[in-house]
Amino acid sequence: MSVGLIALLDDIAALAKVAAASLDDIAGQAAKAGAKAAGVVIDDAAVTPRYVTGFSAARELPIIGRIALGSLKNKLLILLPAAMLLSLFAPQAVTPLLMIGGVSLCYEGVEKIYELILPHAAHDHETGIESISLDAKSFEDQKIAGAIKTDFILSAEIMAITLAAVPDGNAFTQAMVLAVVGMGITVAVYGVVALIVKADDFGLMLARASSPSTVSAALRLTGRGLVQGMPYFLKALGIVGTAAMIWVGGDIILHGFETYGFDRLAHIIHDVGDTAALALAPVGPVVAWVVQAAGAAVIGIAVGSIAIPVMGYVVSPLWWQVKSGIRAASSDRHGF
Numbered sequence: 001m002s003v004g005l006i007a008l009l010d011d012i013a014a015l016a017k018v019a020a021a022s023l024d025d026i027a028g029q030a031a032k033a034g035a036k037a038a039g040v041v042i043d044d045a046a047v048t049p050r051y052v053t054g055f056s057a058a059r060e061l062p063i064i065g066r067i068a069l070g071s072l073k074n075k076l077l078i079l080l081p082a083a084m085l086l087s088l089f090a091p092q093a094v095t096p097l098l099m100i101g102g103v104s105l106c107y108e109g110v111e112k113i114y115e116l117i118l119p120h121a122a123h124d125h126e127t128g129i130e131s132i133s134l135d136a137k138s139f140e141d142q143k144i145a146g147a148i149k150t151d152f153i154l155s156a157e158i159m160a161i162t163l164a165a166v167p168d169g170n171a172f173t174q175a176m177v178l179a180v181v182g183m184g185i186t187v188a189v190y191g192v193v194a195l196i197v198k199a200d201d202f203g204l205m206l207a208r209a210s211s212p213s214t215v216s217a218a219l220r221l222t223g224r225g226l227v228q229g230m231p232y233f234l235k236a237l238g239i240v241g242t243a244a245m246i247w248v249g250g251d252i253i254l255h256g257f258e259t260y261g262f263d264r265l266a267h268i269i270h271d272v273g274d275t276a277a278l279a280l281a282p283v284g285p286v287v288a289w290v291v292q293a294a295g296a297a298v299i300g301i302a303v304g305s306i307a308i309p310v311m312g313y314v315v316s317p318l319w320w321q322v323k324s325g326i327r328a329a330s331s332d333r334h335g336f
Contacts, residue, residue, distance in 0.1 A: 049237050051147035052197050055140065060197045063144060068190035070148035071155060075182035079152075079159045084175055087163060095259045098160055101153035102252030102300075103307055108150060109245035110304025150245070157252060158185060196237070200230040247293050250300025269295030 051067065052060050086094050162181045166174050203226025209216040254266045273291035277284035 049193055049196050049234060049241070051143050051150075052193075055143075057198075057201055059140065061194060063140065064190055064194050064197065066144050067147045067151065068186060070144070071151045071186045071190065072183065074148065074152045074155045075159065075186065076179060079156055080175065080178045080182060083159050083163050083178060084171065087174075088171070094160060095256050098156060098252050099256035101156050102249040102256065103303055105150070105153050105245045105249030105252070106300040106304035107249075107307035107311060108146075108304075109242050109249060110301055111308060112242045113301075114308060154248065155182070157248065158182070196234070199233075200227050203227040203230065243297065246300035246304060247297045248300075250296035250298070250303065251293075253303060254296055254299055265299070 052063050055063060083094075086097075159178055159182065162178055163174065166177050203223040206219045206223025207227060209219045209223070254269070257263065258266050269292055272295065273288040276291045277288035280287045
């Protein structure tokens with residue numbers, strides 16, 4: 001074997017080792033970054049099932065599949081390149097964009113509370129924002145679009161946390177870590193959501209076990225428990241999902257204010273949480289988290305309460321005027 005070929009093989013082996021080390025590095029960084037984004041991931045899993053309630057069992061998995069596909073597109077085709085471009089050319093734009101997303105989450109979460117307290121007024125508000133269609137296909141499409149929009153904001157937060165957790169350096173490594181975290185989180189979240197929404201069907205299958213054995217009796221009991229308990233669980237999860245949107249939205253806004261030097265409110269909430277943790281030392285970390293999350297939720301409710309009339313009386317009328325202008329211009333061009 002020639003010396004040149006041996007040298008070439010040595011170079012290939014060295015490149016293979018570097019590639020393997022890079023893959024290990026990407027996997028390790030993705031695991032660390034994914035762990036830091038775990039809070040938002042849990043919120044995402046709590047929020048999503050409420051978009052599937054009210055549909056027939058046959059439509060649940062297809063709807064989840066469409067939302068999951070939209071989530072992947074959000075992360076890989078929009079947010080990943082946007083995060084890389086913004087981090088390279090306009091890092092100062094990341095915070096205001098996240099804050100806008102936070103306001104949107106607060107608005108959607110508080111709107112659900114508004115529906116619960118004042119259902120007729122909430123219905124009038126929604127009618128003013130968008131047309132209400134009675135067509136089943138249109139209704140499903142609207143629900144999926146709403147879920148993907150909410151997922152976009154939560155995914156943006158996940159990708160921002162992930163990017164912040166990746167050390168500065170190789171752009172390829174950063175992009176790969178973002179891609180790995182994005183795909184892994186999407187599979188995990190929507191896999192869990194699919195299991196949750198189909199748990200009652202699984203329970204029905206168990207409840208029909210016909211064997212007289214003790215095992216079958218236990219399976220039937222478990223199945224009946226799932227069938228009877230899942231509606232309550234889904235209702236509770238819907239409440240958790242709404243609270244999660246408000247909390248995450250408020251937290252994003254608080255962090256945004258901190259970035260711009262307005263950190264007094266965030267410090268007050270943090271100090272109250274620390275004081276509560278000291279008073280209840282055995283469960284201190286949990287108490288601190290609950291208090292700080294509640295503080296962020298109060299901010300979220302305040303922001304969402306302001307956003308609802310702004311959307312109803314300012315943004316929506318302007319949007320309808322823009323749409324009407326576009327339609328009129330299009331009609332003029334076509335001679336209608």
